[in-house]
Amino acid sequence: MLSLGPNCPDVGSIHLVKNCRTHNKKPKYKFQICGRQFVETPTNKVISSETSYLIYRFFLEKISLAGIARSTGVSQKWLQDYVNNKYASIERTVKVKPKKKVRLNVECDELWSFVDCQENKQWVWLAMDRETREIIGVYIGARSEEGAKQLWNYLPFVYRQCAVCYTDFWAAYACVFPSLRHQPVGKESGKTNHIERFNNTLRQRVFPIVITTISFSKKLENHIGAIWYFVHHDNYVLSE
Known part of the structure; x- marks a missing residue:
């Protein structure tokens, strides 16, 4: 045990021990009483x-x-x-190019991951403009009627007014989306191919979107932020 060195600012102790090294090989020390750790000559990189x-x-x-x-x-x-x-x-609203008030086609789908443990499922609800491939709606939460409602509310007004939304047969969509704006379809129709492909891209490129790996989010805020981060980037690339 070393007895020389600075006093701990918490308890005033000078009793410290060596405690391994940092990632760049500098020796670390720890005060025995409070457990506070420090590097003797820290550098701000x-x-x-x-x-x-x-x-x-x-x-x-x-x-x-x-x-x-x-x-x-x-x-x-x-x-x-x-x-x-x-x-x-990260901003939690989509940025899309202005659209004329003509018939618009939207593809919607959901994919799931989890935060902290597999029991804490977090569904990602997404809506995509079929023509421009822009993501125009995002919501992360439960796969429930509330999730469908939040996705609908996220859509820019012109889409809620003029678009036909193609979805799977998940009942929550029919409960929330107006019948004139909603068309449930099967995978064989090909009318949700683009959003399903985007879901696969999310799984391949966004770190927290996992199912059975140890590489998952432990913080919901970061889980949501990572998804929005990628969505904003993808929409920006499409707008160039």
Whole structure:
């Protein structure tokens, strides 16, 4: 046990022990009484714009936070704080190009994942403009009538006024979507092919969208933020 060093700001103790090393091999110390840990000569690493852009691109691929930290050289703690702040600030409304008041065709579907444990299912409700491939509605929650209602409310007004929404035969849609704006169809019709393909893209590229792997979200806010993050990126690419 070492007895030299700074006093713990919490309890004033100077009794500390060595406690392994950081990811960049610096020795860590821990105060015995309170458990507080520190590095003797910490350095504040400046994250370059090139690294920030690389992290932005990594968020659009199915790469774990630990993998991003190893690839970019940032600390996992810094990256986790960055992720928390980034996803908390993501706008929860769609941005789509203006549409004329003519017949519009919308494809709707749901896919499921979970947060923290498989019992805590979180369904992703999505609506896509068939012609432009833009995602025009998003809701994450239960697969229930409330979920269908929230998806309908998320649609821009012009779609609620002029579009025909093609869905599967899940009863919640018929309970919420006006009959003139709703057409349930089977997979064999091909009228929901594009949104089903987008669902597959989400599973392949958005880290929290999983079913049976250990790489799942432990925080609902980040789960929702990651989905919106990818949706905004995809719509932006389509608008270019």
